[in-house]
Amino acid sequence: MARRRVTTAGSLLLDSEGLVKLAAHETDARAYFESARQRQARVTVSAITLTEVLRGGAKDAAAHRVLSRIVVLPVTAELARRAGELLGATGLSGHRHAIDAVVAATAQALERPVLLLTSDPKDLALLTAEPQRPKSERIVVVRV
Numbered sequence: 364m365a366r367r368r369v370t371t372a373g374s375l376l377l378d379s380e381g382l383v384k385l386a387a388h389e390t391d392a393r394a395y396f397e398s399a400r401q402r403q404a405r406v407t408v409s410a411i412t413l414t415e416v417l418r419g420g421a422k423d424a425a426a427h428r429v430l431s432r433i434v435v436l437p438v439t440a441e442l443a444r445r446a447g448e449l450l451g452a453t454g455l456s457g458h459r460h461a462i463d464a465v466v467a468a469t470a471q472a473l474e475r476p477v478l479l480l481t482s483d484p485k486d487l488a489l490l491t492a493e494p495q496r497p498k499s500e501r502i503v504v505v506r507v
Contacts, residue, residue, distance in 0.1 A: 374473035375399035375406045377433070378466050378487070379415035381480030382408055384507050386425035392507045395480055404478075406433040409469040411462055442468045449490050460486065467491045470502050477502045 375395060377385060384392035399406050413435070417423050446464035450456060455464070463483060467490035470479050476499070481487050484506045491502040 371476060372403045372405070372474070373476040373478070374470075375404050376466070376470050376473060376477060376479045377406070377408045377412065378463075378479065378481040378483070379412050380482030381507055382412060382416050382426060382429060384480075386429045389507065392480060395478065395505070395507070399478070405474060407436050407469075407473065408433055409436050409438060409466050411438050411465045415462065436469055438465055438469075442472065445471070453489050455486065455490070460490075463487055464490055475500050479504045480507045481505070482507065 377392075381392060385396055396406065398404075408430070413430075416426050442465060445468035446461065449464045449467055450460060463486050466479070466481075467487055470477050470487075470491050471493070479487060479491065479502055481504060484504045488504045491504060493501050
């Protein structure tokens with residue numbers, strides 16, 4: 364797997380699969396997390412992602428351990444509006460895309476550079492596309 368190195372602080376955003384794989388100590392997710400910590404990047408997850416991951420049982424313990432070490436960002440009215448605009452601009456719709464759009468809007472609001480760990484790079488790359496920005500400032504979407 365070719366990795367694009369991010370060298371300044373910035374942000375690391377986990378979607379549901381990013382959180383699950385980090386909680387399971389998956390090698391690639393762990394490497395991105397450790398790299399982010401070393402460069403003092405803000406490691407985050409959208410609050411909406413918790414809906415996809417947590418089920419209220421003992422199996423949530425590993426996810427809670429990760430959540431205790433990262434920042435959970437709220438879904439504000441502004442982010443929700445932006446997510447709706449992203450859906451409109453891309454022509455995507457439905458529940459799954461709505462959650463992805465909130466994650467994408469969250470990524471767009473973070474300090475650059477932004478690295479987004481996901482199992483759905485195609486849709487999230489479409490939702491986070493910012494062709495008007497210089498390439499070095501665009502969100503990097505990585506499959507985990």
